[in-house]
Amino acid sequence: MDEAFTKQIDARLAAGRQAAVVGLDPRLDALPGTLEPDAPPAQRIVAFYREALPRIAPLAVAVKPNIAFFEVFGAEGFAAWIETCRIARELGLPVIGDIKRGDIGSTAAAYARAHFEHADAVTLHPYLGSDSIEPFLAPCRESGRAVFVLVHTSNPSAGEFQERVTDGETLCEAVADAVDRWGRELVDSTGYSAVGAVVGATYPEQLVSLRARMPRAWFLIPGVGAQGGAVADLGPAFDDRGRGALVNQSRGIMQCFEPTDRDWLDRITAALEGFCAELREVCRER
Amino acid sequence: MDEAFTKQIDARLAAGRQAAVVGLDPRLDALPGTLEPDAPPAQRIVAFYREALPRIAPLAVAVKPNIAFFEVFGAEGFAAWIETCRIARELGLPVIGDIKRGDIGSTAAAYARAHFEHADAVTLHPYLGSDSIEPFLAPCRESGRAVFVLVHTSNPSAGEFQERVTDGETLCEAVADAVDRWGRELVDSTGYSAVGAVVGATYPEQLVSLRARMPRAWFLIPGVGAQGGAVADLGPAFDDRGRGALVNQSRGIMQCFEPTDRDWLDRITAALEGFCAELREVCRER
Numbered sequence: 001m002d003e004a005f006t007k008q009i010d011a012r013l014a015a016g017r018q019a020a021v022v023g024l025d026p027r028l029d030a031l032p033g034t035l036e037p038d039a040p041p042a043q044r045i046v047a048f049y050r051e052a053l054p055r056i057a058p059l060a061v062a063v064k065p066n067i068a069f070f071e072v073f074g075a076e077g078f079a080a081w082i083e084t085c086r087i088a089r090e091l092g093l094p095v096i097g098d099i100k101r102g103d104i105g106s107t108a109a110a111y112a113r114a115h116f117e118h119a120d121a122v123t124l125h126p127y128l129g130s131d132s133i134e135p136f137l138a139p140c141r142e143s144g145r146a147v148f149v150l151v152h153t154s155n156p157s158a159g160e161f162q163e164r165v166t167d168g169e170t171l172c173e174a175v176a177d178a179v180d181r182w183g184r185e186l187v188d189s190t191g192y193s194a195v196g197a198v199v200g201a202t203y204p205e206q207l208v209s210l211r212a213r214m215p216r217a218w219f220l221i222p223g224v225g226a227q228g229g230a231v232a233d234l235g236p237a238f239d240d241r242g243r244g245a246l247v248n249q250s251r252g253i254m255q256c257f258e259p260t261d262r263d264w265l266d267r268i269t270a271a272l273e274g275f276c277a278e279l280r281e282v283c284r285e286r
Numbered sequence: 287m288d289e290a291f292t293k294q295i296d297a298r299l300a301a302g303r304q305a306a307v308v309g310l311d312p313r314l315d316a317l318p319g320t321l322e323p324d325a326p327p328a329q330r331i332v333a334f335y336r337e338a339l340p341r342i343a344p345l346a347v348a349v350k351p352n353i354a355f356f357e358v359f360g361a362e363g364f365a366a367w368i369e370t371c372r373i374a375r376e377l378g379l380p381v382i383g384d385i386k387r388g389d390i391g392s393t394a395a396a397y398a399r400a401h402f403e404h405a406d407a408v409t410l411h412p413y414l415g416s417d418s419i420e421p422f423l424a425p426c427r428e429s430g431r432a433v434f435v436l437v438h439t440s441n442p443s444a445g446e447f448q449e450r451v452t453d454g455e456t457l458c459e460a461v462a463d464a465v466d467r468w469g470r471e472l473v474d475s476t477g478y479s480a481v482g483a484v485v486g487a488t489y490p491e492q493l494v495s496l497r498a499r500m501p502r503a504w505f506l507i508p509g510v511g512a513q514g515g516a517v518a519d520l521g522p523a524f525d526d527r528g529r530g531a532l533v534n535q536s537r538g539i540m541q542c543f544e545p546t547d548r549d550w551l552d553r554i555t556a557a558l559e560g561f562c563a564e565l566r567e568v569c570r571e572r
Contacts, residue, residue, distance in 0.1 A: 025393070068393045071400040074368060079361035102411055103386050104441040104513075107311070107354045114357040125388055125411045127436055129443030153414050155390040160415030164460060166452045174450060227390075 004144030005120040006218065008094045010190040012061050013243060018279040020272065021096065021220070022056050023250025024049065024065035024084060033259035042076035049084045052254070055269045057091040059276055062120075064220075064248050066098040085118040096148065096220065096246075097122040102132050109135040121146035123198055123220070126175045133182055133195075140186050140194035146218070147195055149182075151175050151210060154200025154223025172206070176213040187216050192244065196220055199237070201229025201247070207236040211244075219245045224275075225252030231278040235286050242283035249275055290430030291406040292504065294380045296476040298347050299529060304565040306558065307382065307506070308342050309536025310335065310351035310370060319545035328362035335370045338540070341555045343377040345562055348406075350506075350534050352384040371404040382506065382532075383408045386436065388418050395421040407432035409484055409506070412461045419468055419481075426472050426480035432504070433481055435468075437461050437496060440486025440509025458492070462499040473502050478530065482506055485523070487515025487533070493522040497530075505531045510561075511538030517564040521572050528569035535561050 003011075013019060026045040036047045056063065065088075070081035085095045097118065101111045102125025115122050116139045124133060126149050139145040152162050152172040162172040176197065183195030196218035199210055211219070219237045223229035224247055237245035256271040257264040289297075299305060312331040322333045342349065351374075356367035371381045383404065387397045388411025401408050402425045410419060412435050425431040438448050438458040448458040462483065469481030482504035485496055497505070505523045509515035510533055523531035542557040543550040 025396075066389075066393055068387070068389060068396040068400065071364075072396050074400075074403075075361050075365035077400075078357075078364040082360060100387065100389050100411075101354070102388075103352075103354060104439065107352055110354040110358050114354065114360075114363075117360075125386075125413055127411055127413050127447060128439050128441055129446030129448070131441050131443040150413055153390065155414055155417050157415030157417040160464070161413060161457065161460065162415070164450075164452050164457065166450050171447065171450065171457060174447065178446070222390075 004188060004194070005094055005146035006188055006190050006192050006194055007144070008120070009061055009218070009246070010192070010243065017059070017061050018276040018283070019242070019246050020060045020276050020279055021062045021064050021246045021248040022060045022253050022272065023098070023222070023248050024063055024254060025069045025250045027069065027255070029259070030255040031259065032257070032261070032264045034262065040076060041073045042080040045070070045073070045080045046083050049087055051265060052268055053087055053091055053093065055265055056272060057093050059269070059272050060093065061246060062094040062096055063088045064096040064098050066250070082118050089120070094121070095119045099123060100125055100150065102126070102128050104128060105131045105135055108132050112136045112139055116143070116145050121148060121196070123148045123150065125150055126178065130178070130182070137182065137186070137195070145194065148198050148218070148220040149175065149179050149195065151179060151197040152199050152203055152206050154202045154227050154229060158200060158203065173209065173213060176210050179217055180214045183217055192216055192218050198222065201234060202227055204229070204233035204236075207234065211236055220248065221245055222248045225249045231275070231282055235282050238283055238286055240286055242286065247279060290474060290480070291380055291432035292474055292476050292478050292480055293430070294406070295347060295504070295532070296478070296529065303345070303347050304562040304569070305524075305528070305532050306346045306562050306565055307348045307350050307532045307534040308346045308539050308558065309384070309508070309534045310349055310540060311355045311536045313355065313541070315545070316541040317545065318543070318547070318550045320548065326362065327359045328366040331356070331359070331366045332369050335373055337551060338554055339373055339377055339379065341551055342558060343379050345555070345558050346379065347532060348380040348382050349374050350382040350384050352536070368404050375406070380407070381405045382434065385409060386411055388412070388414050390414065391417045391421055394418050398422045398425055402429070402431050407434060407482070409434045409436065411436055412464065416464070416468070423468065423472065423481070431480065434484050434504070434506040435461065435465050435481065437465060437483040438485050438489055438492050440488045440513050440515060444486060444489065459495065459499060462496050465503055466500045469503055478502055478504050484508065487520060488513055490515070490519035490522070493520065497522055506534065507531055508534045511535045517561070517568055521568050524569055524572055526572055528572065533565060
């Protein structure tokens with residue numbers, strides 16, 4: 001059995017790392033132009049991560065590849081996804097598979113089998129309720145996997161359904177309560193549970209109430225950088241030991257260079273170091 | 287441009303076909319034992335559909351492959367998914383890709399590009415609101431594609447969030463109103479829109495109110511057969527011309543035989559003919 005996701009994360013933070021997650025959303029027009037320019041797309045993507053991930057591994061707490069950007073390239077893209085996950089894990093980087101799946105029980109079991117083979121944690125939709133989540137919890141119990149359930153997303157129309165109010169409580173708050181309930185039996189010695197929550201950085205006013213409802217959940221926080229969220233607003237997501245939140249940045253790090261830049265690896269390193277410095281600051285201010 | 291999904295469906299129903307959708311959820315232990323038993327999983331799956339789809343093509347109105355059961359087999363499974371979609375479309379069968387994706391705009395655009403290459407329509411999660419749906423509507427406008435948004439699913443815990451009440455209206459009713467709104471500009475000469483809704487057969491009491499809220503939406507109705515829903519309860523989903531609903535059955539047709547049965551193709555045909563007879567009955571009773 002691999003070491004549990006929550007324990008891997010906790011150990012990396014305890015060793016002084018910041019809570020920086022690097023999102024891997026490969027786009028052909030944002031790859032370094034010098035890197036196998038004539039190879040097929042999937043091969044170019046793997047070549048990019050094979051070079052870049054060793055720079056990311058000493059700094060980031062985890063990576064979050066988004067499978068949509070791999071599925072675009074069909075079966076070869078899917079193979080590139082698996083290979084990217086493998087390279088990251090070989091470098092000791094925990095992998096959060098950003099797959100956003102959600103289906104009825106028998107189908108959810110198939111997705112869990114498919115994706116926990118390559119990723120330490122996955123993201124899930126809550127719309128179908130408990131029995132769409134349960135098949136993912138068995139691997140959390142048995143082999144240290146983890147899930148992040150979408151609670152409040154980072155996109156402009158997030159509130160359309162997520163902030164609908166019932167009895168003074170929004171939908172995303174009801175989902176937050178369910179996340180807390182689903183995760184209760186999965187809290188380990190780190191004090192946190194294997195059932196985390198996706199909470200967008202673009203709605204910082206939600207962080208306080210959602211943190212109160214999910215005291216044991218890791219927050220996976222997208223929306224920093226290109227989407228407009230600010231690291232400085234994320235203090236309430238962290239506990240006073242600087243734990244509890246994992247902050248993702250994708251484009252701001254992995255697309256911080258022009259395809260013609262020869263020093264793209266150094267630029268990625270510098271962007272990630274800058275991101276870590278911002279995170280250090282926000283945790284110090286807590 | 288391929289013919290629009292809604293027009294393909296309408297033409298097939300006008301020609302006397304029933305609204306039978308066959309779900310393709312491949313499971314290795316439910317494949318015919320005689321069919322390339324020693325081949326790798328993905329190859330066995332494609333061999334199964336290569337034999338079975340010509341039997342399904344003259345009877346069903348569409349097929350609904352569920353990508354979870356292909357993703358289990360990794361990149362080879364993804365290739366089998368693409369090949370299954372290709373075989374079905376070559377036989378004239380519209381393909382509803384049951385992918386249940388849902389992500390922020392830039393990611394949704396990647397999923398739309400990835401999946402509309404192989405499927406005529408796809409299923410989507412509504413949790414992220416309008417801007418997660420919009421990237422799929424452009425291909426509906428421009429190349430006749432269609433979407434089915436999850437409104438009320440068929441699983442036991444469907445109501446957990448979907449039936450939460452706000453101002454006398456459930457969440458799924460609010461999603462239904464959004465489906466109607468998203469689809470308004472996409473109604474064509476068939477009287478129906480390219481924005482459909484997934485409404486589970488296991489909650490027939492919902493059909494009347496949801497139909498009233500989405501008069502122009504095709505309903506994709508799962509949950510018949512193994513999940514306990516009854517075709518006889520589905521009358522309110524159809525209009526008085528027998529249009530408006532597409533009823534899916536997966537296991538009851540494609541797993542209606544034992545792996546040792548030599549006459550599995552005839553059994554599939556008979557099960558599908560029985561399903562069509564039930565649908566004919568429910569439409570006649572309207």
